[in-house]
Amino acid sequence: MSEDKFLKVEDLNVHYITTEQDVFAVNGVSFEMTRGKTLGLVGETGAGKTTIARAILGILPNPPAKVMGGKIYFEGRNIFELSEKDMLDIRGNKITMIFQDSMTALNPVITVGEQIAEVVELHNGGDKAAAKQRAIEMLETVGIPAERYVEYPHQFSGGMKQRVVIAIALACEPSLLLADEPTTALDVTIQAQVLELMKELNEKNDTTTILITHDLGVVAEMCDEVAVIYAGQIIEHGSLEEIFDYPMHPYTNGLFGALPSMKEDENDDRLHPIAGLPPDPTHLPEGCYFSPRCPYVTEECRHGDIPVTEIRPGHQIKCLHPQEVK
Amino acid sequence: MTQVENKVETRGLVEMKDLKKYFKSPRGTVHAVDGVNMSIAKGTTMGVVGESGCGKSTLGRCLINMHPATSGKIYFDGEDVTGLKGAALHKYHSRAQFIFQDPYSSLNPRYTVQQSISEPLVNEKKYSKSEIDDRTVELMKMVGVDMRFRNSYPHEMDGGRRQRVVIARALALDPEFIVCDEPVSALDVSIQAQVLNLLMDLQDQKNLTYMFITHDMSVVRHISDDISVMYLGQLVETSPSKELFIHHYHPYTKALLSAIPSTDIHHKMNRIVLKGELTSPIDPPPGCRFASRCMYAEEKCLEPQVLEEVTPNHFVACCRVHEVNEDL
Amino acid sequence: MTEMKNNLVNTDDVVVKKQNQFVEVFKRLRQRPSAMVGLTLLTILILIALLSPWIIPYNYAKIDVLNANQPPSSAHWFGTDQIGRDILSRCMYGARYSLTLGILATLIGTAIGLVFGSIAGYFGGKTDDIMMRITDVFESIPGMVLNIAVACAVGPGFFNTIWALSIGGISGTARMIRAQILKIRSQEFIEAAEVTNCSTTKVIIKHLLPNAISPTLVGMAMGVGWHIMGAAGLSYLGLGVQPPTPEWGAMLADARAYLAKYPWMCIFPGVCIMITVLSFNLMGDGLRDAMDPKLKK
Numbered sequence: 008m009s010e011d012k013f014l015k016v017e018d019l020n021v022h023y024i025t026t027e028q029d030v031f032a033v034n035g036v037s038f039e040m041t042r043g044k045t046l047g048l049v050g051e052t053g054a055g056k057t058t059i060a061r062a063i064l065g066i067l068p069n070p071p072a073k074v075m076g077g078k079i080y081f082e083g084r085n086i087f088e089l090s091e092k093d094m095l096d097i098r099g100n101k102i103t104m105i106f107q108d109s110m111t112a113l114n115p116v117i118t119v120g121e122q123i124a125e126v127v128e129l130h131n132g133g134d135k136a137a138a139k140q141r142a143i144e145m146l147e148t149v150g151i152p153a154e155r156y157v158e159y160p161h162q163f164s165g166g167m168k169q170r171v172v173i174a175i176a177l178a179c180e181p182s183l184l185l186a187d188e189p190t191t192a193l194d195v196t197i198q199a200q201v202l203e204l205m206k207e208l209n210e211k212n213d214t215t216t217i218l219i220t221h222d223l224g225v226v227a228e229m230c231d232e233v234a235v236i237y238a239g240q241i242i243e244h245g246s247l248e249e250i251f252d253y254p255m256h257p258y259t260n261g262l263f264g265a266l267p268s269m270k271e272d273e274n275d276d277r278l279h280p281i282a283g284l285p286p287d288p289t290h291l292p293e294g295c296y297f298s299p300r301c302p303y304v305t306e307e308c309r310h311g312d313i314p315v316t317e318i319r320p321g322h323q324i325k326c327l328h329p330q331e332v333k
Numbered sequence: 334m335t336q337v338e339n340k341v342e343t344r345g346l347v348e349m350k351d352l353k354k355y356f357k358s359p360r361g362t363v364h365a366v367d368g369v370n371m372s373i374a375k376g377t378t379m380g381v382v383g384e385s386g387c388g389k390s391t392l393g394r395c396l397i398n399m400h401p402a403t404s405g406k407i408y409f410d411g412e413d414v415t416g417l418k419g420a421a422l423h424k425y426h427s428r429a430q431f432i433f434q435d436p437y438s439s440l441n442p443r444y445t446v447q448q449s450i451s452e453p454l455v456n457e458k459k460y461s462k463s464e465i466d467d468r469t470v471e472l473m474k475m476v477g478v479d480m481r482f483r484n485s486y487p488h489e490m491d492g493g494r495r496q497r498v499v500i501a502r503a504l505a506l507d508p509e510f511i512v513c514d515e516p517v518s519a520l521d522v523s524i525q526a527q528v529l530n531l532l533m534d535l536q537d538q539k540n541l542t543y544m545f546i547t548h549d550m551s552v553v554r555h556i557s558d559d560i561s562v563m564y565l566g567q568l569v570e571t572s573p574s575k576e577l578f579i580h581h582y583h584p585y586t587k588a589l590l591s592a593i594p595s596t597d598i599h600h601k602m603n604r605i606v607l608k609g610e611l612t613s614p615i616d617p618p619p620g621c622r623f624a625s626r627c628m629y630a631e632e633k634c635l636e637p638q639v640l641e642e643v644t645p646n647h648f649v650a651c652c653r654v655h656e657v658n659e660d661l
Numbered sequence: 662m663t664e665m666k667n668n669l670v671n672t673d674d675v676v677v678k679k680q681n682q683f684v685e686v687f688k689r690l691r692q693r694p695s696a697m698v699g700l701t702l703l704t705i706l707i708l709i710a711l712l713s714p715w716i717i718p719y720n721y722a723k724i725d726v727l728n729a730n731q732p733p734s735s736a737h738w739f740g741t742d743q744i745g746r747d748i749l750s751r752c753m754y755g756a757r758y759s760l761t762l763g764i765l766a767t768l769i770g771t772a773i774g775l776v777f778g779s780i781a782g783y784f785g786g787k788t789d790d791i792m793m794r795i796t797d798v799f800e801s802i803p804g805m806v807l808n809i810a811v812a813c814a815v816g817p818g819f820f821n822t823i824w825a826l827s828i829g830g831i832s833g834t835a836r837m838i839r840a841q842i843l844k845i846r847s848q849e850f851i852e853a854a855e856v857t858n859c860s861t862t863k864v865i866i867k868h869l870l871p872n873a874i875s876p877t878l879v880g881m882a883m884g885v886g887w888h889i890m891g892a893a894g895l896s897y898l899g900l901g902v903q904p905p906t907p908e909w910g911a912m913l914a915d916a917r918a919y920l921a922k923y924p925w926m927c928i929f930p931g932v933c934i935m936i937t938v939l940s941f942n943l944m945g946d947g948l949r950d951a952m953d954p955k956l957k958k
Contacts, residue, residue: 051521164611165385194384194548196607199592203606221522224594251598265526266596267555277533278555280526284491399852423858431856439849443871453857502857 012080013215014040014063014183019077021058021067021239028289032058032072034239034296040232042182045209045216047226047247049262050236051285056219057107059236060185063217064104065094081183100130103176104185112172113160119171120146120156123178130179145174149204166197173205180212187219202228223266227251235259238286238296245322255318255329257301295326303328345372346542347396347429347510352405354388354395361615365391367566368405370640373559375509378536378543380557380574382550382589386611388566389546390434393512396544397431398422409510427457430503434515436495440487446473446498447483453505472501476531493524500531510542518549529556550593554578562586565614565622568640572647582649582658585623621651629657689951696947702940710756719747721754721907730923740925742916748926751907752933758819758908759937763889766826767881770888773827774834775877779865781835782842782873793839796832804829808891812900819908822901826888837880841873875952882945886938893934909934 017037023030033055040046048056061067063079065086079086081102086094106112114122123142124135131137143153149170160168169189176184189205190198206229209216218229226233226247233250235243235258243256254260264279283300286292292299294309301308308327315325354366365388373379381389394400396407398417407415414425433439440449451469454460460468473480476497487495496516503511513532517525533556535541547553553560553574560577562570562585570583581587588605595602607626620635621627627634633652640648643661655661690696709716719737725745733740739748781792799807811825845851846869854868893910895901897917902908904915909930916926 051523194611195550195592196384196588198594199604199606202594203604222594223522223596227596227598228594247598251596262522263596265523267526267529267551277530278526280530281523284493284524394852397856399856426856426858431853433849433853435849439853441850441854441868441872452854452859456858456860456863499853502853505857 012039013042013082015078015080016059016063017078017080019059019062019079020075021055021062022073022075023071024073025071030071030288031291032239032288033062034291035077036236036239036241037077038234038241038244040215040217042215043213044231045218045229046232046234047230048217048219048234048236049221049223049226051221053285053288054236055239055288056236057187058239060104060187060217060219063183064098064102064185065089066098066104099126099181100179101181102183102185103179103181105172105176105187105189107188107191113168115160118157118159119151119163120158123171123175126175127178141178142174145178146171148177148208149174150200166193166200169193169197169201170204173201173208177208177212177214180214182215184209184214184216185219186216188221189218190225191220191222198225205229223262235262238288238291240296240325241323242297242325243323245319249319249322253319253322253331255322255324255331256297256326257303257328257330258297260330261300297326303330344374346375346410347371347373347544348408349396350406350408352392352395352407353403354391354400355403358615363614364388364566364617365614366395366402367617369563369566369568371561371568371571373510373542373544375542376536376540377558378545378556380553380560381544381546381563382548382553382560383563384548384589384611386565386614387563388614389563390514392563393431393514393544393546397429397512398425399431427453427506428508429510429512430506430508432496432499432503432511432513432516435519436492436499437487437519439499440495442487445484445486446478446490449487449498450501450505453502457506468505472505475504475535476501491524492520493527496520496528497531500528500535504535504539507539508541510544512544512546514546515548516545517552518547525552532556550590562589565611565617567622567638567650568648569623569650570648571640576644576647580644580647580660582643582647582654582661583623583651584627584629584657629653686948686951690947693947693950695943696951699940699943699945699947702936703944706756706760706937706940709753710760713753713757717747717750717753719750721746721750722905723747730919732923733925739929740923742912742926743919743923748912748929751912752909752929755907755909755912755930755933756937758902758906759889759892759910759934760885762819762823762826762892762902762908763885763937763941766823766888766892767830767884769823769827770830770884771834771877771881774831775838775870775874777831778835778838779842779870779873782839782846783861783865783869785843785846789839792835796835799828799832800836805891805894808895809898809900812895817900817903819902819906822892822895825895825901826891829891830884830888833884834877834880837876838873841876842869845869845872876949879945879949879952882941882948886941886945889934889937889941 019033019036021033023032036059048059050056058067058072062074067074074087081097086097113119120142123145124138127138127141128135143156146156147153151167151170163171186205190201193201202225208214218226220226230247233245233247234241235250235256237258243250243254243259250259254263258281261281265281267278281300286296286299294311295301295313298304298308305328313325313327315323318324318329349369349371352366352369356363356365369392371379381392383389391400395402398414401416406413409425409429417425447469450472451465454465454468470480473483478494478497478501482490482494516532517528520528529552536543545553545556557574560572560574561568562583564585570577570581570586581590588607591602591605612622612625618635619637621638624630624634631653636652638650638652640650641654643649643654723746727745728741729743729745731737731741737747737749739752741747777792781789807829808825811828812822815821815824851864851868854864892901892908893913896908896910897914899914902911904911912930913927920927
């Protein structure tokens, strides 16, 4: 059962444990992905998106992070049971990550070309010439002329650096790419270039991608599937069309409502923010974590575990009172 | 030289005439703001959009006299406020205020909420302690920060609340004009909506005039009456907000609008992907600054461009605007 | 980790408690054993210094030639010196001079350095250039040489020693404060203060300095130890506090002739200096950790 899925996360729980308090960062996240698809993890700051990605890559900072339970199957193997040596082999080779703050991900004293070549070398067994060839290829793939191989990161603009980071991530043709807010720091016109590039490369290499973002627009551009995260739980999961056309969870609806609209006909003067604030991850509320902010809350929402139900084919929701808005 | 002599007839509450701000740098002169003409009518919001490095923040800071303008004039309510100093500047600051982008760094970490909000009043040196306290309570109510936070420090609050405190501080002296420099871009979507609503409510209540600087087109569309698009220190297009989103004539505006990732998954816009990135604002050539990335660029684009009124109240700085747009 | 940083700790139901920063720092200080050792030693030293006139077993200046050069015994725990003065009493009373010297010299040096550094950092440009070149001149002279030079110029004596030492501390503090101010200056709350019509003095005193001062506090704690050593050095050379004042350095200088024969005359003042310097350094280290905002939860 776990073999036929490319990536399967089962009931993942991650806590950050410090002497003073425990932060419940990820609380029972499960999802599956088939090869070649792009999944968007959407949620606000502190929802646990980055933690999930780091858990898949096995780079949670321990301490304070601790996996409290759950399994992650990658190509049929539970990565929590792999040795560090096997993990090293997977990390960088088969799974790579583009970090949120990629502006600092490049080493300022090594030329960008060498930084790409270095990664390739690590994974092709030390063939320097081949690594250099591959690095030049990658630079050209991301639209940077080969003669800039010998330049240093400070000679590159923000968008160019991001391309280099993407080139490094994709140089070893990973089968799973974790992209953590890859375009958040970029301007829209540059973001458009980078997104276009990522889309193109993903299609060419059949890369499976998990795209972490808070921008629903980027999700609409890039993803096949969407999972909405709130307080470390997936509260709604389905295909892009399902989530965008039939959002059912009050939080998902709230997110769409809070977005200033770009539609020409809408003349509504006020936005519809979600009341209140996300819960304190050290003291999560009982029952549904969204219940203190939810306009449709009833007494039963405040107790026990809220089950995940399949509300429409391929559309799961963790809510007792799904709302259809449109 | 008294203020009265300088009084000139202006259309808007705030008016800029050929405003320039240059910075010296080791590699040359940075033309951060290069000849901006703009007029903001009382009670309206002027949205200024552009990418990072286009000079929009510098423009806002010049307006409030945080940076002295290199040349050009700024008129506020008909008075020349360019390069004010001392008491005159203080008086201007009681009428024109600034809201910062980052609520994490725009509050003194060692000041309580109450201290931060009351600071402008304390600096005026003409209010009694009880007057200041009353006004602080009023301001906190106005921006929706609960009274139990009055002795809290910034690090004990979330981003949305901090930004409310920043807004309260800007409102303390009852200004008529506020420059908002990306006030919501550091906030999450749901909190962003709360703060935008607050800003719009305050505008309605107090007939405030805003200059709203942002890179987020959907936010600017929502809040602005007029929009100016900036590129490398110059305005390339100015128009009423509604008009701009229907008819945009400058090639850069077109590319900018098409680049916004839309949440509408069924109607994909035709995206114009620009070549390259922002060119350097250091000693730029005299012609159209967008020419090197523009798909329509030709010889005459290397001449300086002027804003032309293509339809009523809609200005575009592009010499090929009529050739490129068939509907003009 | 970024996610943890941005955790929103107050939901609407949680009443926000007012936290005093000093209480917070002290709480964190208590978790560090070495800092607590430093603090305890320091408290004892200060108590001894304060109470010494009443608790010393003998008059520190009383000459008793008959009992000269006595080794430590039950009557004289630290022994007596070449003219029969009780070394324990002298060490205890000497804490007054040494601590006062160290603390005053540090305070004066830091105060001048603060003003200097904040003016340079706030105004920048030419002012900054000129002021920093002046500190460069001071920095280029080794500390002890500078101390000796100033001490020679102003002559020996208790207060002159303080002056001599504090001048050496100015440039270090000035540089540290300037660096901090430059960092804080670029933050938006400074601009915000200027726009809300804060006077320049108020911007420096209320907004810049309180945020720049914590690394200085650490430097100050360490500085006291340094200055006590410096004072001992000057006294040893005969340029500092003059005998018969029971300053530890002066006592050392006095006893050096008898080092081989009567080592206790040197050892006990030396140990006093060592303990004091150690306790200030431990305190300084602990403070640095406790005030590091990165360690804040």
